[in-house]
Amino acid sequence: MKLYFAPMEGITDVIFRQVFQAQFGGVDKYFMPFVSPSSSLSYTVRQDFELSPEQNRGFFAVPQILAKDPLCFLGAARGFADSGYTEVNLNLGCPSGTVTGKGKGSGMLRDVDGLKRFLDQVYGNSPLPVSIKTRIGFDSPAEWEKLLPVFAVYPIHELIIHPRTRGQLYRGTPYRETFARATETLTCPLVYNGDLFTVQDVQQVQAMFPAASGLMLGRGALTNPALLREIRGGAPLAMEDLIRYHDRLYYAYMKTWKPLTAVGRMHVFVKYLSHSLDVPAKYVRQAMKETQPEAYLDAVAEMFRRAQVKDVPCYSQQEYAMPAFRQDP
Ligand SMILES: Cc1cc2nc3c(=O)[nH]c(=O)nc-3n(C[C@H](O)[C@H](O)[C@H](O)COP(=O)(O)O)c2cc1C
Structure with missing residues (x-):
């Protein structure tokens, strides 16, 4: 089973990727935090550094694009193809209000017809294979049943599913059963993402979804950088x-x-x-x-x-909050 590092804006940048790879490795693909290309397709100096193929040498990095205009997406994808990248990822998961307010990220899940028109253009013209990272709906997990037939018709390189709605942000229980529905309905490779914080979590999900082609880890691997090594049978964190x-x-x-x-x-x-x-x-x-x-x-x-x-290092679900540490005796 493939193991991927999740894109995390403001954290898993290229410096992080270089250091993580040099010390721990064991990552089949690092998905880069999103870029949101403007129509001019110009990037800041920092973005140029982040995206530069030289800096991303020695590991497999996948640029992620946040766009609702297919021309912006395709222009960015062409740029990545020209610089030597072999795959791009579409962000359909970002829950931030400033993003969804513009109809991007998970905001695209609200308009199924608009999403189809966008994907027609993207899959009809992309110079590179396109994988997708998605949530299961905007307001309700019931939306998944409308999204599955949409995903079924495109040659999605890999579909990475974070089984939460936009409203849940990164909290609350993931709707794992929706991943099972995807394994029944879709033929593209499916990657599970969400709350894989310990080796036990990973084993549980592997047992639940033997059809998954990979797992993507974010907060769990930031908390315990040896987690992927442990999953592969290596030494626990020291x-x-x-x-x-x-x-x-x-x-x-x-x-x-x-x-x-x-x-x-x-x-x-x-x-x-x-x-x-x-x-x-x-x-x-x-x-x-x-x-x-x-x-x-x-x-x-x-x-x-x-x-x-700790005996079992584990991310605490209190996202963005300081964990409850034990007090001095
Ligand atoms: C601070 C932060 C930044 C994130 N940035 C991105 C991003 O740029 N692109 C994306 O697709 N997901 C982003 N995510 C979502 C993660 O990739 C991942 O789906 C989420 O953390 C759930 O996985 P986990 O439970 O393994 O952490 C971000 C999450 C957090 C907490």
């Missing part, structure tokens, strides 16, 4: 893994970005990694409070000194 990984990320960001921006990004990683640690809350909070490089490094070193890796 403290040395975490410290080395943290330091590699930190110095890679410091080399490329301004110090304050780099430390800001590291706070995001610390937030996820802290779910893997048994550590008094105050040490995590301190690390996430420090904005100056030296003070930040001291605080992180103290956090790791006071911490132990």
Whole structure:
């Protein structure tokens, strides 16, 4: 079974991909966080860096496009084909209000006829195979039954299903039964995504959906960067893994970005990694409070000194909230 790293805007950028690949690897494909091409198809300097084939060498990276205008999608796909990419992904899942308000991302699931017209153009003209990452509906899981016949008629390279509605964001129980419906109805390769936080979660989903061709992991692998290794039968997460990984990320960001921006990004990683640690809350909070490089490094070193890796590192469902750490005795 293939294992994919989920695209996570503001987190799984190219620096992350390089560091993760060098230390852990084991990822069949990294899906890049979305780009939303304008009609001029021009990118910012940072996007150019992010998308550059040179920076994405040594691993399989798939650019993701967020667009509702088929011409924008196709123009971006042509650019990716010209730079040597071999596949692109369409974002039908983004739940953000600013995105869905423009009828993009999961907003496209609301208008089934519009979606068909868009996919006719895309699949009729794309220079590259197009995979799709989708939710199962906008307001209700019942919408899935209307979406399945749409997906059935296109040569979808891979359909990655996050079985939540837009309204659920990344919370609440995924409607796993909708994935089963897809395995009954569709013939394209199907990839399951959502709440795979432990080896046990993965084994459960593999047993439920033997027809799935792959699994995509996001928050689980950010929390426990050794999770894919463990799934493949390797060693569980150790403290040395975490410290080395943290330091590699930190110095890679410091080399490329301004110090304050780099430390800001590291706070995001610390937030996820802290779910893997048994550590008094105050040490995590301190690390996430420090904005100056030296003070930040001291605080992180103290956090790791006071911490132990949990027996079963696991992302906590409290998305965007600090986890409930145990208090100092
Ligand atoms: C902060 C954040 C950013 C995300 N950015 C993207 C994105 O750019 N494109 C996308 O398709 N999904 C994006 N997602 C959704 C993830 O790819 C994934 O579907 C979601 O986290 C559920 O998988 P998980 O339970 O394994 O984390 C994002 C999720 C989060 C939490």
